[in-house]
Amino acid sequence: xxxxxxxxxxxxxxxxxxxxxxxxxxxxxxxxxxxxxxxxxxxxxxxxxxxxxxxxxxxxxxxxxxxxxxxxxxxxxxxxxxxxxxxxxxxxxxxxxxxxxxxxxxxxxxxxxxxxxxxxxxxxxxxxxxxxxxxxxxxxxxxxxxxxxx
Amino acid sequence: xxxxxxxxxxxxxxxxxxxxxxxxxxxxxxxxxxxxxxxxxxxxxxxxxxxxxxxxxxxxxxxxxxxxxxxxxxxxxxxxxxxxxxxxxxxxxxxxxxxxxxxxxxxxxxxxxxxxxxxxxxxxxxxxxxxxxxxxxxxxxxxxxxxxxxxxxxxxxxxxxxxxxxxxxxxxxxxxxxxxxxxxxxxxxxxxxxxxxxxxxxxxxxxxxxxxxxxxxxxxxxxxxxxxxxxxxxxxxxxxxxxxxxxxxxxxxxxxxxxxxxxxxxxxxxxxxxxxxxxxxxxxxxxxxxxxxxxxxxxxxxxxxxxxxxxxxxxxxxxxxxxxxxxxxxxxxxxxxxxxxxxxxxxxxxxxxxxxxxxxxxxxxxxxxxxxxxxxxxxxxxxxxxxxxxxxxxxx
Amino acid sequence: xxxxxxxxxxxxxxxxxxxxxxxxxxxxxxxxxxxxxxxxxxxxxxxxxxxxxxxxxxxxxxxxxxxxxxxxxxxxxxxxxxxxxxxxxxxxxxxxxxxxxxxxxxxxxxxxxxxxxxxxxxxxxxxxxxxxxxxxxxxxxxxxxxxxxxxxxxxxxxxxxxxxxxxxxxxxxxxxxxxxxxxxxxxxxxxxxxxxxxxxxxxxxxxxxxxxxxxxxxxxxxxxxxxxxxxxxxxxxxxxxxxxxxxxxxxxxxxxxxxxxxxxxxxxxxxxxxxxxxxxxxxxxxxxxxxxxxxxxxxxxxxx
Numbered sequence: 001x002x003x004x005x006x007x008x009x010x011x012x013x014x015x016x017x018x019x020x021x022x023x024x025x026x027x028x029x030x031x032x033x034x035x036x037x038x039x040x041x042x043x044x045x046x047x048x049x050x051x052x053x054x055x056x057x058x059x060x061x062x063x064x065x066x067x068x069x070x071x072x073x074x075x076x077x078x079x080x081x082x083x084x085x086x087x088x089x090x091x092x093x094x095x096x097x098x099x100x101x102x103x104x105x106x107x108x109x110x111x112x113x114x115x116x117x118x119x120x121x122x123x124x125x126x127x128x129x130x131x132x133x134x135x136x137x138x139x140x141x142x143x144x145x146x147x148x149x150x
Numbered sequence: 151x152x153x154x155x156x157x158x159x160x161x162x163x164x165x166x167x168x169x170x171x172x173x174x175x176x177x178x179x180x181x182x183x184x185x186x187x188x189x190x191x192x193x194x195x196x197x198x199x200x201x202x203x204x205x206x207x208x209x210x211x212x213x214x215x216x217x218x219x220x221x222x223x224x225x226x227x228x229x230x231x232x233x234x235x236x237x238x239x240x241x242x243x244x245x246x247x248x249x250x251x252x253x254x255x256x257x258x259x260x261x262x263x264x265x266x267x268x269x270x271x272x273x274x275x276x277x278x279x280x281x282x283x284x285x286x287x288x289x290x291x292x293x294x295x296x297x298x299x300x301x302x303x304x305x306x307x308x309x310x311x312x313x314x315x316x317x318x319x320x321x322x323x324x325x326x327x328x329x330x331x332x333x334x335x336x337x338x339x340x341x342x343x344x345x346x347x348x349x350x351x352x353x354x355x356x357x358x359x360x361x362x363x364x365x366x367x368x369x370x371x372x373x374x375x376x377x378x379x380x381x382x383x384x385x386x387x388x389x390x391x392x393x394x395x396x397x398x399x400x401x402x403x404x405x406x407x408x409x410x411x412x413x414x415x416x417x418x419x420x421x422x423x424x425x426x427x428x429x430x431x432x433x434x435x436x437x438x439x440x441x442x443x444x445x446x447x448x449x450x451x452x453x454x455x456x457x458x459x460x461x462x463x464x465x466x467x468x469x470x471x472x473x474x475x476x477x478x479x480x481x482x483x484x485x486x487x488x489x490x491x492x493x494x495x496x497x498x499x500x501x502x503x504x505x506x507x508x509x510x511x512x513x514x515x516x517x518x519x520x521x522x523x524x525x526x527x528x529x530x531x532x533x534x535x536x537x538x539x540x541x542x543x544x545x546x
Numbered sequence: 547x548x549x550x551x552x553x554x555x556x557x558x559x560x561x562x563x564x565x566x567x568x569x570x571x572x573x574x575x576x577x578x579x580x581x582x583x584x585x586x587x588x589x590x591x592x593x594x595x596x597x598x599x600x601x602x603x604x605x606x607x608x609x610x611x612x613x614x615x616x617x618x619x620x621x622x623x624x625x626x627x628x629x630x631x632x633x634x635x636x637x638x639x640x641x642x643x644x645x646x647x648x649x650x651x652x653x654x655x656x657x658x659x660x661x662x663x664x665x666x667x668x669x670x671x672x673x674x675x676x677x678x679x680x681x682x683x684x685x686x687x688x689x690x691x692x693x694x695x696x697x698x699x700x701x702x703x704x705x706x707x708x709x710x711x712x713x714x715x716x717x718x719x720x721x722x723x724x725x726x727x728x729x730x731x732x733x734x735x736x737x738x739x740x741x742x743x744x745x746x747x748x749x750x751x752x753x754x755x756x757x758x759x760x761x762x763x764x765x766x767x768x769x770x771x772x773x774x775x776x777x778x779x780x781x782x783x784x785x786x787x788x789x790x791x792x793x794x795x796x797x798x799x800x801x802x803x804x805x806x807x808x809x810x811x812x813x814x815x816x817x818x819x820x821x822x823x824x825x826x827x828x829x830x831x832x833x834x835x836x837x838x839x840x841x842x843x844x845x846x847x848x849x850x
Contacts, residue, residue, distance in 0.1 A: 024449070024450070024451075025239075025451065025452075027388070028452065049366070052366060052369040053369055054369065054454075054461065054463050054480060055463055055478070055480035055484075055485075057465045057476075057478040058478075059467065059475075059476050059478075060476075071465065073452065073463070073465070075454070075461070075463075077387040077388060078384075078387055078388030080452055080454075082452075101367075101369075102367075102368075102488075103367070103368040103369050103485060103488045103489075105488065106484055106485075106487070106488060107484075126194070127194075127196070128193075128194070128195050128196060129195055129196035129199045130196055130199065131196065131199075140201060140204055141203065141204060143207075145204075147201065147204060147205075147208070162671070163671070164671050164672075164675070164753075165671070170754070171750040171751055171754055172750075172751040172752065183675075186675075186821065186822070273817075274751065275751045276817050276818060277742055277743065277745065277749060277751070277817055277818020278816075278817040278818070279581060279742075279814075280580070280581055280814050280815065283581040283582055283583055284581070284582060287582055347817070349743060349815075349816045349817040349819075350817045352817070352819065352820075352823060353817055353818070353820070498820055498822065499675070499752055499753075500746060500749065500752055500820040500821065501820070502752065503751040503752055
C-alpha cells in the first residue's frame, strides 16, 4: 500500500471528528479535532490497527495566544497522522487515552510535569523526569519559564 | 534508619538504581519480588535530565545542532542527522548526494559500534564476561575507523546544517574496508556464540518473550520489535538521506525472546557492513554541503530516522527566526522501556538485568540533557598527548 | 611447640594465607588472560587484603554487631582448621584421626554458612537475597561434593585423609577409575567457591555483592582470605584423592595448579546459571551420577 493510500485510510477513520485536515508534507496528514473527541478518534485508530502512537508533542503557543497544542503522532510506515488538539492555557485539561493505549503513560506523565497539563483519568501522575525537589507549579517547557531564573 | 523490608505491607521490594552495577547509566527501578519471582515493577527516570529540549529554544539553529548531538553518547550521529534532515526540509534545501552518502556511512558505522557495545553489556548482564571482553575489544576497531573519518570516537560531529563536514578519501576507504573485513570475521563468530552456546542459551531462550501483538500494542520500535516479527525499519519503510539509493534488507526474527533480540542485532551488523561496502564502492562525487539560511522559514516538520535502538522521532517547529520554536525529541528507549515494566512481571529476578538490557536502553537519550562545564571550577584541560602519557605511565 | 608452629606459621597460618593469595592471583590472572585482559599484578591480592584490613569497618544500622564481627572470624577459622587435616602442598597433614575427612568437609562449609548468616544478619535487600541464594546453593552442591570425596574413601576402606591418600598413591590414579567422582568434586569445588557459572549468590548485575554487600574493611578481608584458603584446601583434596596421592611437593603443587587452570578455563567459558538452574543441575545430574557411581563402588567392594 502506498503512503497516500495509508493516509487516506487513516483520514477516513477519523473523518467524523476532524474539523479540518491539512497535508503539510506528502507523508503527513494533520487533523484538527476538539479535545472532547480525542478519545473517540484515538479509539477508532486503535481498533482499526492503524499504525502506532509514536509520541505526544506538547507545544506552548505562547502567553498571547493563550493556548497549548497537543499533537498525537500516529505512525504507519512512512505515513504520519497527527491529531491536533488545542486546550486553553488557563485551564489546561485533556482526557487521558490510557484506557485505549496503556503505553501512553510515559508521554502523559511528561506532559503533566513539563507543561502542567491536567490529564484526566491517567493512573500514574508521578514525576518521571524532573527531580523530586523541583518546585511545585513550575513547568519548564512553558514559554514563560526562563531557565536563567530557575 | 533503614526500613525492614518486611515492614512495608509484607512486600519485598528490590531497588535497582539509580546506582547499581547492572545499570551503566542512572535510572531507578523498583521490583517487587515474591521469593525470586517479580510481581510488579515501577520506573523513575530523569537522573540525567539536562533540559535539552528547552535548551534549543534559546539557541540558534546551528548551536542547537551541537546541543542535540549530545543527547546521547552512543548514537549521537543519528540525533544530528534527524535534526539536520528536519531543518533542511524546513529551509527547503537538500544536502548534496555525497553528503547524504557519508551521513549514512557514519550512521552505519555508528550502528556497528552501538550494537557491539550492546552485545558486550548484555553478555555481562548474563554473567558471560568472555563475550563482553571480546566484543568490546573488537568494538575498538570501529571506533578507530570513526576517529579516522571524523576525528572523534564518540560525538562525531560529522553533520552540519546542509551537509557534512568530513570527507572520505581513498586511503580512508581502504582503512574502512580492512577494518570491516576483520569485524565481519569476528561477528560471524559472535553469531555462532549467541545462537549455539548452550550455557548462554539457557539464559536467553524463551526469556522475556514479547509477541508481535504485544509489540504493536505498546508501540515498541527498533530491533526489539523486529525480534518479535514486527516489520518496522525506517531505513526500509521511510528511507531518508542516501537509503533510497542503497536499500536495506529487513532483518527480523519471530521468536520474540532474548535470543531473537541477540540474533536480530548481530544479523543487522552484517547488513550494516554490506551497506558500508556498497556506499564506499559507489560514493557520489560532488560538494559536501550547501548553504542554509540563518533564518529558517516558518513551519513545522517531523523527521524520523532509524537509530540503532529504533525509531528516533524529531518534531521541529520554526516561527521564521534564527531559533527553533519547539524541538521535540522522542528517543526509541522511551516506548521500549514501557515493555520492560510489563514483561518483567512473572520472570525471575536473575532475568531482569537481561530483559532490561534486551531493549538496549539508553537513559541519557531518554532524559535528554546538558552537562554544562563550569569554567569557574578551573578544571585543568589536558591535551590528548598528556592523557596518553599519563595512561602509559599509570599502567607501567 | 611444633603444633603451634604448624598452626600459626607453616604449613598452616601465614604460609597458608599466602598460598591462598597466590592461588587467587593465578586464578584471576588466568581468567583475565583468557578474556584478553591484562589481569592483576602479582601482589594484587596481598595489596587488597592490606588495604581492606587498614580500612574502617562500617557497621550498618539494624544488624547484630556481635554476629557482624564474629561471623567473618568463624568463617576464616573454619577454613584454617580444615587445613590442619589436609596434606597441604604435599606435606604430611599436621593432625590426623580416623574420620577427619568428614570433619574437614564440614569445616569447609562453615565459610559458606558464615557468608549466608552474615547476609541474613543485615537488612540490606541485596544481602538477604544473596544469603538465600548462598544457602540454597550450599544445599545443592554439598551432598554431591561429599559423595564425590567419599568415593575414594570407600575404595581405600578408611575415612582418614592420610590413609586415603596413601591408597591413592599406591594404585592407579582414581581419576581413571572414578571419572564421575573427579568431575563432580571439581565442579562442586567451583560451586563451593561461588565461581562462575555458580556465582548467582554474588551476581553483581542483580544483587551487587550478594550476602557480603554490607561488608567492608576487616570483615570483607577475612571472608576473602577464607575463600583463598578454601581454594587451596579444595584443590589439595581433589589432587591428593584423584591424581595419585601425595608425592614430592613440587610435583604435587604442579598438579594443583593444573587443576586450577582447568577451573579458570571453565570460569571463563561459561555463562552464569540462575539459582534455579544451579539447583536443577546438581540434583538432576550431579547428585544422581555421583550416587550411581557411589552405589557401583559399594557393590564392587562387596563383590571383591
